[in-house]
Amino acid sequence: MKFKLVYSSLIVFALLLISMGVRSKDHPCLLLTKNGVQDIRKGIEGKSLFNKTLTKTKLEMDAVLAQPVVVPMPKDAGGGYTHERHKKNYEEMQQMGILYQLYQDDKYAAFVKNMLMEYAKMYPALPLHPVQMSNYRGKLFWQGLNECVWLVHVSQAYDCIYDYLSPKDREYLEKNLFYPMVKFFSEDNKATFNKIHNHGTWAVAAVGMIGYVMNDNDLVEKSLYGLSKDGKGGFMRQLDELFSPDGYFTEGPYYQRYSMQPFIVYAQAIQNNDPQRKIFEHRDHILEKAVGTLLQMADSNGAFFLLNDALYKTWRNTELVYGTDIIYNITKDKTLLSIAADQNRVILTEAGLAVANDLLKGEAKPFQQKTILIRDGADGSQGGLGVLRMEDGDNQTCVLMKATSQGMGHGHFDKLTISLYDNGNEILKDYGAARYVNIEAKNGGHYLPENDAWAKQTIAHNTLTVNETSHYDGKLKVAEKYAPTITGFVDKENYKEVSATEENAYEGVKMERNLIMVKPEGAKNPLIVDVFKVKSMTEHQYDLSYYFAGQLMSTDYEYDAFTTSREPLGTKEGYQYLWKEALGKSKKSSASMTFLNDSRFYTITTSTNPETSLFLNRIGANDPSFNLRNEPSFMLRDRSKDRTFLTIIEPHGNFNADAEKTSSSASYIKDIRFTDVDKTQIEIQKINGDIIKVDTRNKTCVIKKQQ
């Protein structure tokens, strides 16, 4: 009877729990699962990449265990001691948590517990961070953003040691640390939490993940649908709006990489806890597309295209290790294994184990970098990024046109700008961001003033600046209303093209750019044909820039070099940062300049009028703190109503410094011209008499050999 009574009570209690919506929960439940951990413990093979990563992690963390736990009072900005210490702390806790699950050794759990207790002691009384450089200040960090990143990691650590902790400890931590932090991220910073922006993604992922661990479904719902759970904010709307149907994240590849981590990590947690949500299938598998598209936005070394505010990052970065492993475990796309092999590490979860085991079985297939048009905008109508490629690996030539929407606050005023990668190097450059991330001496590691004043401005890009004014007058709100239109995309074997127009960047000025990559029969390297048409009813000053990486070898026109005194190119909108180094004019109908980058020569040959001014500029004027890189540009200037710039970019020859051998150091182009009034037929006359004919109507490139 007694037994029966207890039994009934239990049933009643369970029913009560269910009626309260509180299911009991196994831990871990976020990236690792209780079942998964069993599998991993069994499935670790000696030589696998999983085991290699695990061994390395264990070695590092065992060394950390010998050190005291330090949770300093927040004080420094990015790069400073307390900032870096709190970053290290969340990484260490996350890794200790995993080690505890895999090795079942209490020392790892104790580390996490002790550190969490320190944080819980400190957090309730913590004011806003003393460094006031962000509109979104945190408490542990100068940016609230870093604090969300902290919780995305620490929720995993807490998840891993959940069962190790006593209910009392858990209550203490949740009351003093996690709930106050959740409140800070959500109610106290409502705007960011509900924002359709990467800051919002980190915030909702942090709240949703700790929600899962604490078994608080209310937090999960808020993270998915916004603070009011009305779907106007939250993770689902971010998935719907921040990516284009092709998986392009509107801020560009640098921030796509950054936000990939909370997207993918939180999606994995949702999948493990609420598989019925089919989160990876959402919106026609948008997360798989996002990872795939991001991998396409990299050069042959795996470095992401520098677009908008961007610094050097590769697909070997941690965020992409998450992305590659977790998506591989969903799709089993064997080409992702090649990326994983290049990353040379895996995440220490079931997904990482699957990658490592399949790599060990030799299942990897080559990852193919493609010629691809990546549409921007939630519905794909906000322009896009055209990427043209020929050849593979280091021999790849890749040219791209950015004709995307503005990309929010990190966007640049750079409509129709182009970049060229070749021979494993960046040849025509996009400046990227003006920032030394986490270096205190440089504005506390934050974006430098020159990021707005220089790097975002139109003149800092390989595109057209009209009347020394940036696109949309440099106004973000205006720029966000418009996007270029992609007018053509061709991917034939020896003829590739992307074309776009932009009619709103300047009032009464229509810009159109056709970027074509051809490989004439018998040619060693592809040629880039760049046709930039600008039309207006009134006269304007047109400046077309090419930022080239390398040392100038020669020009075929004469110039005056400013050798004994130097002045800036202008006074505003980025022009004040350029020194004029030389100014010339061509006596022919074209002008060319040749530069050397690494082991290859490049010649830019461009059509000119007698009045066309040919500038050689260099970044670095008005830079008293030496914040900028002193890179050179070749710039064409004309005053007219209509102007069509025809430019050929020609990689050629070889320079072997070691062997002191040089071949084809001079351009093979003698002249270039259009042969029809519509300017659709281009003739490139070679020095040897051959003529290369590029037909942009029929999309062909043929070579007429000299008789």
Place this chain on the structure above:
Amino acid sequence: MKFKLVYSSLIVFALLLISMGVRSKDHPCLLLTKNGVQDIRKGIEGKSLFNKTLTKTKLEMDAVLAQPVVVPMPKDAGGGYTHERHKKNYEEMQQMGILYQLYQDDKYAAFVKNMLMEYAKMYPALPLHPVQMSNYRGKLFWQGLNECVWLVHVSQAYDCIYDYLSPKDREYLEKNLFYPMVKFFSEDNKATFNKIHNHGTWAVAAVGMIGYVMNDNDLVEKSLYGLSKDGKGGFMRQLDELFSPDGYFTEGPYYQRYSMQPFIVYAQAIQNNDPQRKIFEHRDHILEKAVGTLLQMADSNGAFFLLNDALYKTWRNTELVYGTDIIYNITKDKTLLSIAADQNRVILTEAGLAVANDLLKGEAKPFQQKTILIRDGADGSQGGLGVLRMEDGDNQTCVLMKATSQGMGHGHFDKLTISLYDNGNEILKDYGAARYVNIEAKNGGHYLPENDAWAKQTIAHNTLTVNETSHYDGKLKVAEKYAPTITGFVDKENYKEVSATEENAYEGVKMERNLIMVKPEGAKNPLIVDVFKVKSMTEHQYDLSYYFAGQLMSTDYEYDAFTTSREPLGTKEGYQYLWKEALGKSKKSSASMTFLNDSRFYTITTSTNPETSLFLNRIGANDPSFNLRNEPSFMLRDRSKDRTFLTIIEPHGNFNADAEKTSSSASYIKDIRFTDVDKTQIEIQKINGDIIKVDTRNKTCVIKKQQ
């Protein structure tokens, strides 16, 4: 009887030959020998580096066989078509010759024969090369030098196919090609042939080697002892005078590398033909020392120090493959095998086979880069090069002081200059040569005018310029009369030092530099202490430069930056090539500037007077053809009689762009000072209160911890 007659006739003929000094000769006899070839054919192992190199060579040459033989009329300067074609031709002939010997396939010999015949047809009527840019013009090449290099290679090819050719063919080739060429190198260019200079070495090696092949002992004697065989010129005197007792070649490492090839290759030929000369034992094994010393004059990546006229070269260059393999085969020094492994190829001779086989047996030992004083001058009394090192591999810190003699025409006016390599990078730079070797657009590949006007001048170096005038007034003839004096060299575990004085570079001005590397207890990186004392009875302007590689992070003094207009630093002796970027003064008794290079920070902290001008300069003024690299310098200027510059160069911290992590980005030095009147005791006060005491009398470095 008939037999006896024949027999007697043979004896008579043989005696006749001997009396004529003509011994019969086996072929090949230069780098390969008849016996050696037998061994190689037997000894090629499947996996060896020899076989790998051979397979690669065979693949390349088999492809060449499919192409027509082209021997164009000489026309172009360095980098131009005919120049490069003739270079390729000699390499191809050399390799085809070897393949003929090893595979005994006539197609290789036929290739060499056909090409030689083309050369023999053309050569007798060939005028001097049309490009008139060298005082030492050739016929096939614009420089006679290249032509000697041609024959050093082609003599080997001829040697390899000697037995394949008919006596008639040989006679034709020798009469029309080789003897005329020998005459051109020796009698027609007597001065160069007899010159104690790398040009002379290539000339005598070429003549001696073809002499051995043609069995012409007269040519060999002339090559060894000069055209008059009096020992005033020739190979033996070059061995005696061009190297110091430590094996330092007076022109510096760049030219030491270049001339190593004829020295070593010709010595191997001498060894094979006249072993009784014991050429490798000559002058206490000077050639072994020369190779060993050259390998010490490289950074941790194997790139040779940029001193005097120098461009980027490494020990992976062909010249060093010869040097390493041939010397290894003499000394069996197992550390050379590590160099050979890094070179990843061997020469296709007995020496290369020995290297490859011993590598395969796992006999390689690590090659140790050392702290070393390398004396200059035939008797070792002409100053020297002090190289201080701590740690190994990429973690190596290496600082050097150049206190050598002028080094002939390729020498720079750079007494007591220093360079710093750290973290696998060049940190304090020597400009090296102003030249784009073999790039036609840049002065035909020759040294640029800026080489004399800028690169050789004192202000282009990390040393002291007095009164805006170069050392010895920039006069080679004067400079060649003097050399600095090495006054100290210390190699203790945590204290290394090289000191030198120079009293003749400026009249009435005595310069003394102490360069010290210390590793304070507990420090992560070594510190460089640089004490530059200058004394004079009269007042002068003293400019001390540091050319730093990297982006300026911060200074601890205020400066005026020339942000809207820029002017050159001076008007002559190299000053005209520097833009003044900023000028400041320190309000303390020291000034510091921090820059970032790759993943590490560097701070230069230097003692100042209130009047000390602190310049930030950048190379690039007065450079209308964009011939120079726009590198920055930090420069101190004082006017006084005596002045002691105390400078600390401090590598610190870490910047991980990928992981966005930064540590110790700020200098840990608060102040620096001498604590005795003789300026032998240096105190470096750290921000944390610790004091580092460097005692240059007792050669110690101790740290006094804060209480």
